[in-house]
Amino acid sequence: MAASAAVRSSMGLTLRLSRVIPVCSTCPLYRLNICGNSAASLQRRGSFDSIRTINRHLQTSIGLYQIEEGSSNAEDPDDYVVNIVYIDRSGQRIPVKAKVGDNVLYLAHKHGIDLEGACEASLACSTCQVYVSDAHFDKLPEPVEREDDMLDMAPMLQENSRLGCQIILTPELDGMELTLPKVTRNFYVDGHVPKPH
Amino acid sequence: MSCSVPHRLCCSSVIISVYSAGVIVRGSGKAFFASCNPKICVVGSGPAGFYTAQHLIKVCRLHVVSFSAFSSFQARQDAEVDIYERLPVPFGLVRFGVAPDHPEVKNVINTFTQTAKQSRCSFYGNVNVGKDVSIEELQQAYHAVVLSYGAEGNRTMGVPGEQLAGVYSAQNFVGWYNGLPSCQELNPDLSCETAVILGQGNVALDIARILLSPVDILKKTDITQPTLEALERSQIRNVLIIGRRGPLQIACTIKELREMVNLPDTRPEMVAADFNGVAEALKDVPRPRKRLTELMLKTALDTPGEKEQERRNKASRSWGFRFFRSPVEVLGDPDSMRVVGIRLAVNRLEVDGARAVLTGEVEDVKCGLVISSIGYKSVPIDPSVPFDSRKAIVPNNMGRVQHVSGLYCSGWLKTGPTGVIATTMNNSFDTARSLVEDIDSGTLDVSISKPGSQSISALLEKRGVKPVSFSDWEKIDNAEMKKGEASGKPREKLLSVEEMLRVVQT
Numbered sequence: 001m002a003a004s005a006a007v008r009s010s011m012g013l014t015l016r017l018s019r020v021i022p023v024c025s026t027c028p029l030y031r032l033n034i035c036g037n038s039a040a041s042l043q044r045r046g047s048f049d050s051i052r053t054i055n056r057h058l059q060t061s062i063g064l065y066q067i068e069e070g071s072s073n074a075e076d077p078d079d080y081v082v083n084i085v086y087i088d089r090s091g092q093r094i095p096v097k098a099k100v101g102d103n104v105l106y107l108a109h110k111h112g113i114d115l116e117g118a119c120e121a122s123l124a125c126s127t128c129q130v131y132v133s134d135a136h137f138d139k140l141p142e143p144v145e146r147e148d149d150m151l152d153m154a155p156m157l158q159e160n161s162r163l164g165c166q167i168i169l170t171p172e173l174d175g176m177e178l179t180l181p182k183v184t185r186n187f188y189v190d191g192h193v194p195k196p197h
Numbered sequence: 198m199s200c201s202v203p204h205r206l207c208c209s210s211v212i213i214s215v216y217s218a219g220v221i222v223r224g225s226g227k228a229f230f231a232s233c234n235p236k237i238c239v240v241g242s243g244p245a246g247f248y249t250a251q252h253l254i255k256v257c258r259l260h261v262v263s264f265s266a267f268s269s270f271q272a273r274q275d276a277e278v279d280i281y282e283r284l285p286v287p288f289g290l291v292r293f294g295v296a297p298d299h300p301e302v303k304n305v306i307n308t309f310t311q312t313a314k315q316s317r318c319s320f321y322g323n324v325n326v327g328k329d330v331s332i333e334e335l336q337q338a339y340h341a342v343v344l345s346y347g348a349e350g351n352r353t354m355g356v357p358g359e360q361l362a363g364v365y366s367a368q369n370f371v372g373w374y375n376g377l378p379s380c381q382e383l384n385p386d387l388s389c390e391t392a393v394i395l396g397q398g399n400v401a402l403d404i405a406r407i408l409l410s411p412v413d414i415l416k417k418t419d420i421t422q423p424t425l426e427a428l429e430r431s432q433i434r435n436v437l438i439i440g441r442r443g444p445l446q447i448a449c450t451i452k453e454l455r456e457m458v459n460l461p462d463t464r465p466e467m468v469a470a471d472f473n474g475v476a477e478a479l480k481d482v483p484r485p486r487k488r489l490t491e492l493m494l495k496t497a498l499d500t501p502g503e504k505e506q507e508r509r510n511k512a513s514r515s516w517g518f519r520f521f522r523s524p525v526e527v528l529g530d531p532d533s534m535r536v537v538g539i540r541l542a543v544n545r546l547e548v549d550g551a552r553a554v555l556t557g558e559v560e561d562v563k564c565g566l567v568i569s570s571i572g573y574k575s576v577p578i579d580p581s582v583p584f585d586s587r588k589a590i591v592p593n594n595m596g597r598v599q600h601v602s603g604l605y606c607s608g609w610l611k612t613g614p615t616g617v618i619a620t621t622m623n624n625s626f627d628t629a630r631s632l633v634e635d636i637d638s639g640t641l642d643v644s645i646s647k648p649g650s651q652s653i654s655a656l657l658e659k660r661g662v663k664p665v666s667f668s669d670w671e672k673i674d675n676a677e678m679k680k681g682e683a684s685g686k687p688r689e690k691l692l693s694v695e696e697m698l699r700v701v702q703t
Contacts, residue, residue, distance in 0.1 A: 114255075116308070117308075118622065119302055119304045120304040120307065122301035125302065125305070125619055126617075126619045127618070127619045145455075146452070148488065149451045152450065152489070153452075154619065155620060157485070
């Protein structure tokens with residue numbers, strides 16, 4: 001019962017988003033072999049069933065679309081729901097009811113949270129940096145080398161920094177809190193170190 | 198005109214409609230209000246200009262703080278932002294600085310395009326602020342002017358021989374391969390074997406990578422056609438990237454270093470002695486510096502595995518860092534007046550690497566191309582704007598230009614020419630916040646109405662200047678993309694202002 005509902009909802013999702021199915025050959029994730037849907041990684045991630053993997057694939061494609069309003073429909077089975085909290089730059093807590101497979105950057109955009117994504121999730125900038133709650137930081141998969149390279153350029157890097165565009169929601173991330181770095185007004189007064197360019 | 202609030206608000210009665218809440222509030226008594234939309238002018242359409250505009254448009258929304266029948270209320274009006282740009286095309290260094298083989302970095306153009314297409318944002322290209330219109334005239338027309346015109350000059354080496362043929366600033370070289378109209382006459386001669394780049398920042402590495410990348414890779418990027426032709430004829434087989442100080446002071450970042458290490462058909466050649474003591478110094482160093490240095494050490498010192506060794510043996514080109522060297526003279530051939538070599542002084546480090554001090558030794562390196570990549574530099578735009586020539590920035594306090602009310606700055610003009618797009622983004626949001634604070638506190642008086650682009654457009658027309666709108670730019674954009682299709686490139690850039698304006702007029 002739940003399984004067929006899951007199939008229906010994911011097929012609906014597939015069809016709704018099918019007009020913007022990405023072309024893998026041009027996608028940086030594919031070219032860098034870090035795409036969650038490539039053959040090699042499908043074997044690695046044996047714990048995810050193929051439906052969830054398809055959802056994740058569609059929702060992590062590079063900058064081609066945003067998660068559509070209609071994609072969270074009332075029929076979603078509970079085991080797909082992931083509740084997280086964004087803490088914006090003014091300290092305001094914004095709870096969000098999300099789904100397994102949602103991309104943290106695009107989810108933020110959908111909820112009007114000002115998390116910039118200058119390079120549109122292609123691991124070419126650090127504007128979507130978030131601080132991940134300690135309890136959940138270790139539950140995230142290790143960053144790929146390129147994410148670490150971009151994080152190195154982020155202002156106010158912390159131990160629990162990650163790039164929002166690389167965080168895909170899974171059930172165990174329920175309750176995760178993502179804090180947007182506060183850009184302090186005296187960022188430059190406090191011994192600003194010129195950044196390389 | 199374009200007041201989004203009924204005109205009656207400009208009088209003493211205070212009937213306003215809050216469109217977002219659908220509520221009509223009637224009140225009297227003390228009231229602070231802005232009578233018309235704040236009109237803000239941004240000079241420069243690169244990341245600084247666009248991020249500042251983005252924040253201003255987002256934050257200056259109709260906003261009721263508190264209201265009741267008799268108490269005061271505050272309303273912040275919709276800001277209108279006009280972005281002026283000297284060239285017919287927008288986006289500044291995102292278009293002309295970011296390397297052609299880094300297309301993902303240019304995705305930010307989509308964000309900027311969204312901002313430009315907001316009804317309260319207008320783009321005026323082909324307008325030279327400082328020449329076609331003065332800062333003072335802009336200040337008269339707008340409530341606030343934000344200077345975001347970046348750094349179009351470059352620091353010079355200041356050594357004899359710098360004027361010889363074959364010596365270029367990184368800025369001009371990058372402008373050349375990225376299609377900046379003013380750099381299209383560069384025609385660098387790439388027929389020598391060795392190229393020397395002074396400076397070890399990301400710009401230096403970009404140039405090294407463009408000089409050494411297999412042309413087949415570059416053919417699919419938006420690099421200009423003349424550059425591709427020059428690179429196809431290029432004889433350059435070896436590029437040295439030279440820095441005054443040591444490995445721990447290198448200014449590039451790990452992404453660019455990794456790209457050099459993995460560059461097809463090239464091998465790295467470093468001087469092992471340059472890395473003495475570096476591994477030991479890494480213990481307490483912050484993560485970014487640590488990872489970068491570890492990659493450098495690995496590349497320079499580790500014995501490569503069999504596969505990598507084979508790859509290096511087969512490589513037809515080489516590159517390497519040289520440390521502790523400062524240029525003292527560019528050596529030229531007296532007949533051809535072309536560069537044939539560069540004389541470098543040997544340094545040693547003092548004060549924990551903060552300072553490079555001459556030792557007295559020199560060495561000569563044979564080369565036919567010298568590119569100095571030692572920093573961009575802002576230039577003054579208008580005598581009425583204060584300028585710190587030592588730091589080459591506009592003196593400011595959190596984006597507020599010192600001693601000039603209503604004048605702000607953001608981006609490299611504000612902090613100096615370093616930082617990636619994310620840094621400039623934060624910097625620009627910061628300036629926008631200062632500006633909004635000033636509106637809210639009354640420091641910036643937006644109660645008197647200002648003509649904005651109406652008066653400036655009239656001035657420009659009188660002076661024979663034809664501004665290019667954002668939809669005009671989209672004509673140019675489409676023309677370039679169409680032209681690129683034929684050769685499998687994302688675009689074929691138009692290389693002169695005349696060509697761009699011709700497309701606009703069709």
